[in-house]
Amino acid sequence: MKVTEPAHPAVAELLARSRELGSDRRNTNYAGGNASAKGTDIDPASGADVELMWVKGSGGDLGTLTEAGLAVLRLDRVRALVDRYPGEDREDEMVAAFDYCLHGKGGAAPSIDTAMHGLVDAPHVDHLHPDSGIALATAVDGEELTRKVFGERVVWVPWRRPGFQLGLDIAAIKEANPHAIGCVLGGHGITAWGATSDECRQNSLDIIRTAEAYLAEHGDPEPFGPVLPGYEPLPEGERRQRAAALFPVLRGLASTDSPQLGHFTDSGEVLEFLSRAKHPDLAALGTSCPDHFLRTKVAPLVVDLPATAPLERVVERVRELHATYRQDYAAYYNRHATPDSPPMRGGDPAIVLVPGVGMFSFGRDKQTARVAGEFYVNAINVMRGAESVSTYAPIPESEKFRIEYWELEEAKLRRMPGPKPLATRIALVTGGGSGIGKAIARRLAAEGACVAVADRDEAAAAEVAEGIGGPDLAVPVGVDVTDETAIGEAMAACTLAFGGVDLVVNNAGLSVSKPLLETTAKDWDLQHDVMARGSFLVSREAARVMIEQGLGGDIVYIVSKNGVFAGPNNIAYGATKADQAHQVRLLAAELGEHGIRVNGVNPDGVVRGSGIFASGWGAQRAAVYGVPESELGAFYAKRTLLGREVLPEHVANAVFVLTCGELSHTTGLHIPIDAGVAAAFLR
Template sequence: MTTARETIDALLERSHQLGADPRTTNFAGGNTSAKGTDTDPVTGQDVDLLWVKGSGGDLGTLQEKGLAVLRLDRVRALRDVYPGVEREDEMVAAFDHCLFGKGGAAPSIDTAMHALVDAAHVDHLHPDAGIAIATAADGERLTREIFGDAVVWVPWRRPGFQLGLDIAAIKEANPQAIGCILGGHGITAWGESSQEAQQNSERIIREAQAYLDERGTADPFGAHDAAREALPEDERRAKASALFPVIRGLASTDAPMIGHWTDTEDVHELLAGEKLAALAELGTSCPDHFLRTKVKPLVLDLPSDASTEEQVARLHELHEAYRGDYAAYYARHASQDSPAMRGADPAIVLVPGVGMFSFGADAQTARVAGEFYVNAIRVMRGAESVSTYAPIDEAEKFRIEYWALEEAKLQRRPKPKPLATRVALVTGAGSGIGKATAERLVAEGACVVIADLNLENAQAVAEELGGPDRAVALRADVSDEASVVQMVADAVLPFGGIDLIVNNAGLSLSKPLLETTAKDWDLQHDVMARGSFLVSREAARVMIEQAMGGDIIYISSKNSVFAGPNNIAYSATKADQAHQVRLLAAELGGHQIRVNGINPDGVVRGSGIFAGGWGASRAKVYGVKEEELGEFYAQRTLLKREVLPANVANAVFALTAGDLSHTTGLHIPVDAGVAAAFLR
């Protein structure tokens, strides 16, 4: 007899294998289940249980805590109290009364399908090939032609208790069947062992794909339009960088969004096809697809070689039309009980020659929305290659998009962190204050571009912070104008724009006046005064194009107002930075861009500047050992506290998290109290 532990382990292994390929099922989509027995701790008797992937979980990364665990007898007893399809949503709440013990994850809407089908193991998946058949105009005929009586066609029905009853009845009436094609939706397969269920799922997908490959036409998207083909790679990147902030600003009209750019062959094949406009208008079909991508994308109707100015102007026009169209869609189908319209901006924007821009409340959501639309493109390709793509109708899409159960799921999401949806660019972020700042910004929900002269250091920090959905690394020499221009252009591409700049890159030379060379002077000013000017200028271009406001932070220094010995080049350039804050605050306020500064002092521990020789020089000036320099600085302050990189990062957060929304042109001392540096 198989133990509960063996049943769970086999279910998780099957889930991981099925969820590993995005062509088999979407991120956080589909579900798997297993039935088995375990001991009821109350009675000491065996009890029949259902383990099923819980609501919102992802098959590829599923863990045991992501399984809902229910008493099978109680779930099946719900058939006796089922009030009918008009009230089937009530059954989801009833699942809570069927949980075993603490029950694990929240049961999903598909729980009934898994419980009611008389098979020990059930898979429900959204494979591209399966949905292509499910959304073909003659999908029922294709199902018979491909699978004979091994797979049964199920007409479209919204996920829920009734669909579970329907599939259970089909399984009972067709003992030879291994699964179903669910019209407009996906597939369901079953087996008496975990291995058999997986084999049956894979068989349906494999045979559907083989049919599409063998019978499909060579040009499912119609004739190739050379005027809309992909631009050369360098031109695509440049155009994407120029357009992305504009598109992100438009897509953030109702709520700020993070973006993702997808530049793949699948996307460009659709963009260059003569059926682009018609297929885009039909939208996606699988509920998992359009819940992430909205019912349809915004398509830029210009050729690939249109100028950026032409594209920007047309995008503004199309965005206004899209919002009106979406509001009309909502008005056509909303009832008194419908949730309020969530926003009329597009989640997917298609630009011929350049690619696809997708949007979401965080980087992962934006990326996954793009992945889902790529799945939808493959579905359209498959359906059009053997039939006609015929997704579920608009009214059904609305029923799911504004489903009370989906609204409840949205309401259960955790409250966004203070810097969620903000994109930060931190210079000199490979170590010290810059690294600590990047760490704090990511912890508070921001996406961060780690820029540093030392690319290896930047990459290490980005990896520590969680990788490309949270942080990316770029090499940049802020003293070089071309390098800064390229850095900002590249910084736009991972997340769609820039909202927050931290001018932190710096170095220091400690020398008395008579030993300071012109080269020393130029180096200090090139990196900090000139560098922060260049970064601010290029970032401001992006922020103005986005029209979403923004923050520019200068990490200046106590030395910008305090006259210390043997420090002419460093202190003068810090004073330059400090006045840039005032000048830019005055100039950029009309664009809702706030500019503020932070004046640290004596940040020794973790500092790249101090480790690079500055610490030894300052220790010599003050007549202390280098390892005692931090304590020396602390003892000369009013608070007698050493200043750490994290203290400076805290000030960056305080200035940018929203509570100081009406503050610009300010310098905050982070020096533990140096009276001679008090601002006057």
Template structure:
């Protein structure tokens, strides 16, 4: 390769490559999230000899083009990578070549090299892009894809028959590129596209040329109704969302038979149109084709075979029947193709569930994984539409899907994943989450891996907390969402729980924290004062517990309800008759619900804080001033006063209460229910008896 094609410095190479990656990855028409890879070749000094060596910078295993940073690049010596051709043992042993990449790394090598590294290193061009555009995969999965490629591109783009990603595919593409010097890239059968160029700009331009040309051809020549006639119109939006919220917990529980999952709901026009048409059962059964797609969506989705207006009870019953059949079919698929050295079956539950008229439910180990699985199935729908519009959709064979799904290299990637956090896959709903104990609890649960719904009467405060929790995430709403709710309103509580279900698939952990207090003597307490405090704390906790218990029972996955009660539930102090009585009501709800819901695996426990002054919405709203007056201390010293009257002489902070909630909800107390945990630094008069 002529040296003139290579930038002179590492900085030039990396900056050009990252810029190109970000531009390509920012447009979903070019490639899916975390799909595809880009590379560049250049020179850098060998750290031992000081002499310039040729290097390859290529996106490493995992990561996303749109957000790629330098640590996400693998860096390899080209001379050593290309020398692997001389020791390549053949396609039957090509998995060994990934381990051989370790001997080609430059210095520490950066990120782990991906299976596509050979494609980038062996092609004799300074820059290479491998992408998964929907339009390109539509041609790649068409029954006559090779002929279509010639028709669309002439000799400018070459067809490469399906081959599993790996070293041999790299050799194939390199040979085709060398044999077709006027070609700018290739369509990989069943898979995607690859383009190359002598400059970064040329490579990017050629990638976009292939993608946009394919899009234009499909738009101009494709049939307008490739999925057939409409057989069932989608439900109206309000009805659709209500039905989705009713079905989602049931479906999530089914999809979590082997391992707990979080859910994502999609009702985009592409999905609703696909599910409204006659051909969707046939096409869905064929499954996806691109390896990036089916690794996240499984080989095929579960499809409900009832009309959108079928009775809800019948839909739930049918989903259970179809789920049992899906598990049997998936187990048979595994047994048909598994060999003595195959990894164990990872689970037989669907990752994608399609409900005509309603939309798509997708599942994963966290919200991002669930959302991305849904996005990949939308990609697959677009691929099917394109292929069917000009030909017939033909994905890669089932046996090839199995080879990739249960590839030892994929298993090794899974083993490298970090250990899940304690509350991973748990969906938490925290009332009064906009400040004080609620905000601290929401933050703690999210830090421990939970998806959090921050619920508060002050929606702005809830949104601020949710934004803080989600800061730094690829998509903040994958971690936390905010809902506005007055817990005294049966309708608003139901709406908030529906919002939680549509956001994450269900509810597993409820923290009944919403509260307020008015510090008044018996004679000064009005009926309105009494009703307000009981409405918020006693009635509100009851409404939230009742609505979320319905969801937990439908999920059949157990769950936790934690009441933030108070020392005042068991301690008689002056001038708080309404507050203390409401807290006593909450405390007994814990016992009553623990007894009633235990048969469903739902644990109900409580936390009894005291003297939580700093950060407290209750104290800031006048309660602190009143309590300071009652005790004859300055308000700013109230926390210190409370601390000094405890056995431990320690001030209680919102974070201490949040820690108790976490302990109650985590697995170490899995056999505990009906418990009240004091978080008061030791108040002997409030000891439980």
């Protein structure tokens, strides 16, 4: 893809600086902070020079910032807003006023930090959220520490919610401290400035690296206290096995108010934090930086049992703690809500911490869940830094509420596009590396599902997953469906990747076309092992997860016209497909009480793109019907009522229709995708 070079040199410098700073997570978290540059350009309407500011817009990420992610404003109008400012009680009104300062088409929507950049008298400004800087900003004696670490080069700014007044505060502090290179914002982060883009970058890094060095040199090596016996990390294999068993339960609870996807983290920072004596008290204090708690909620749910506690007891305790968490969150909302506050968004935790195992984070999509976990790791690092040289003291609960239920944040949520039909659903597709399975995996992902592409050919599965978009959307899972242990491992891999499973497609298959007298017991066993036995095992393991989640689910069998139609030279394949067809009915009858729907799709004549036909089945069937293999698809089409060839995408369409919610009251159904074969009509 061709990248257009920025038209203005100030923009080119700003983008280069932003990407350099934002790509290093020591400098700022994902989507956190912003950067700006000021310069002169020609006003196309008047032909006169006009002072402009380019600043990262709302919702963007510094590390991947492009010109399209910048808001472009006229500086004369931004500065004129100072005289129109109605005061702190009405500062939110100023956000809408920025729309009247935009230049030309304006670019991205201005963020709440626009005033900070526009009012500070410096050509280049960075506002960042480094863990080291926030550690000083959240220390109980942060102002004194800032002076001790930086002298007069960096100035302390007391906590204030981001907005126009904070911009005025920082502008006044810079003017009063002409030798300062930046400031530490209490409870929040840092801001730096410079006469050139390079000077601004250097000043930002100077503040961050100086804070890091001070914490490293003066910090207590065990800021979280001594190790709690029994809370040490479990061995990796045992840890991940327990995580896979817990995740569906946790995801079901976290989805009480709205469906969620999950992310699992067992990084060293998380496990070490949870193994120490001070972790319950520190976790209860919650995070501080607005970017952190907007994604992690005011505090996590912390399991108060040792790592060695029996799994059944942990599950029982999690359910108890979840009920308490919801009560506490509702009380938090009621303590601070005013008549004009947005409604409570939901009382479930975004972060669940399990000692010895790790962290489970949740969100409306996989990326949101993953980023929430990354932010809590940032919060752990902040707590470590603050506790190592002082005492961690985040902003007051009332201030957290003012940001979490800020009307401006609510407006940002309203601007988000609506969810796709399969959003928050986790699918596992067997035989997903080629043919029909590949088409199904791609269609489900396009409709919003996260997909585990399961196939015996791990390279093919990886290629499909990468083509879908990578690990936030799809992951490859190697599995031989004839291997009971491998199926359990595949289900665990899907669960660890996304939090559980909601939608399973039994598509793995093969076929050998032979007359009865030439069909060997090996031919019979192979086809039954892969399709009949394999589908049973996959469905059984999927049902275990779905029942633990308590969110219902879908199991779809890719059967065949041959499950109901008797054709020649097809005894093993046809009998196996009939077995699968009846599994649909049996499981629909058994699993309905759990909200799990089981349906089937009966394709026929899927030649193009089919793995089965390409592996020899096409040549065998062509020989049976006396046509060239290259014309087999056209032959099948001619014998149908519609006269149309069936493609893998048509089968994928049927799977989507069965699982998108439009047929929510349908189970035990078989949908023919055969272009009309009267002999295979269901009776």
